[in-house]
Amino acid sequence: MKKTLLGLALGLAFGTASAQSVDELVDNVEPQVIEWRHHFHENPELSNREFETAKYITEYLKTLDVEITTEVAKTGVVAVLDSGKPGPTVALRADMDGLPVKERNDLPWKSTKTGEFDGNTVPVMHACGHDTHMAMLMGAAEVLTQMKDQLRGKVKFIFQPAEEGAPPGEKGGAEVMVKEGVLKSPDVDVIFGLHINANTDIGKVRYTxxxxxxxxxxxxxxxxxxxxxxxxxxxxxDPIVTAAQMVMSLQTIVSREIKVIDSAAVVSVGSIHGGNRSNIIPEDVELVGTIRTLSKEAREHIYEAMERKVKGIADSMGAKAELTLPLDYSYPITFNDPDLTARMLPTIQEAAGKENVLLSKPVTGAEDFSFFQEEVPGLYLWVGGKPLDVSVEESPAHHTPEFYVDDKGMKLGVSLLTKMTIDYMNKSN
Known part of the structure; x- marks a missing residue:
């Protein structure tokens, strides 16, 4: 990738980075972050197919003083910044993949790309903000590299493929990165990640x-x-009547067996397939669904209850039933280490302004950042991307053709990644 004039100007500006504040450096890099975001948005790629995205990131990282490893978990890129001084290793993560969604936004940098999914040609769009995540992490890498003399320890920049899930028949994402040793050599002490949010005002950050x-x-x-x-x-x-009883009974696991005042949970059946004529009772029926839990105890209880109810209802009807759980993938709870969260809260408040830091309730969506958090303490934040003149009701949802976040939201993300890294290093003995 050729360095733009803006990039060259940034290099000159960062020549005396140690004498400048983080805020000044973030201000300087913001135009380049926006340029990167527009490139990624215009050129999205599907999970495990982020080949050109990885090349673009790698070419930029080659201009920095970092050690680069490519093809991690197929298309992932990892870079290590070594300060040359003893201290912890802090990992920062961004996801890379787009979604099979056709963009409806009228933007100069809208996506018109296509890709292949499950044997079909599909439109591709960054409909969840991963374009901003990559741009923000590249911005943080730029700033932290120029502040190398002020760091202690190492920073590991992780650009992760396939957060949205690998294609059928493949493995991918954070789980594979962990298995391939991304948190080793050097061993990571903590990991930070963030997600842009289309329903949170620019300038605000949410944590849980x-x-x-x-x-x-x-x-x-x-x-x-x-x-x-x-x-x-x-x-x-009759497997259809059996299935009907099973669907209704599965709902009682949450409504009658889980202490929902302590931890929310969801059991949803998303598809039912069986039969082909009105006058034939079929031989079999298939149900497919999802379980969402926010505590280890609830997760374990639902696993046990699913087996109990499926077997019991099938037996009572004279049928047989086979439960596959989990089906094809499984993500752990995205668990923010409470001690790390408390330790970094003053840094988050300094970066965003105390009034802009919001304590939020958990959500039943999922994130494979959780695989990193199973290995090392981690903190995952939501950064606002909603323009201030757009209401929450009017803001398009994630994973939709109209999804949109404003470029102005990324500056806070770069600041958070940078300041959390520096402050964690400085507070470690």
Whole structure:
């Protein structure tokens, strides 16, 4: 990648970085962060196919004083900044992949790209803000590299593929990065990550101690009965009636067995397939759904209850049922280490302004950043991307064709990543 005139100007500006404040350096890099974001947004790639994205990131990182490793978990890029002084290793993570969504926004840098998903050609869009995440992490790498003489220890910049889930039949994302040793050599002490949010005002940041986002466990239930003519149901073992009872009973796990005042949980059946004619009771029915939990105890209880209810209802109807749980992937709880959260809260408040730091309730969405947090203490934040003149009701949701976040929201993200890294290093003995 050729360095732009802006990039060259930034290099000159950062020549005396040690004498400048973080805020000044973040101000200087903001135009380049916006340029990076526009490039990524215009050129999205699907999960495990982020080849050109990885090349673009790598070419820029080559202009910095960092050690680069590519093809981690297929397309991931990892860079290490070594201050040359003893201290902790702080990891910073951004996700890289887009979604099979056709963009409807009228932007000079809108996406018109396509990709292949499950054998089909599909439109591709950064409909969840990963374009901003990469740009913000590149901005933080620029600032921290220029402040190398003020650091203690190492910084590991992790550009992660396939956060949205690997294609069918493949593995990917944070889980694979962890298995390939991304948190080793050097060993990571803590990891920070953030997500732009289309429903939070620019300039604000939200945090949640402990369980911030849910564990996700997809499941499949195959009910086998006995086929018969629809006019003679007594000759059947009806898997459709069995499935209906099962769907209703699964809802009582949360409503009657989970102490929801302590921790929210969800059991949702998302699809039912069985039968092909009005007058035939089929032989089998398939249910597919998802479980979301915010505590280890609730997760373990639902696993046990699913087995109990599926078997019990099938037995009572004379049917057989097979439960696959988890189905094809599983994410742990995105768990913000409470001690780390408390330790970094003053830094977050300094970066955003105390009045702009909001304590938020957990959400039942999921994030594979959780795989990093299972290995080392981690903190995951939400950074505002909603323009101030747009109401929450009018702001398009994530994963939709109209999804939009304002460039102005990224400056706070760069500041947070940079200041949390520096402050954690300085507060470590």
């Amino acid at each position: 101690p402990e369980g911030a986002m849910a564990a996700v466990d997809p499941f499949k239930i195959v009910i086998k009965g006995k086929q018969a003519h629809g006019a003679y149901p007594w000759k059947s073992v």
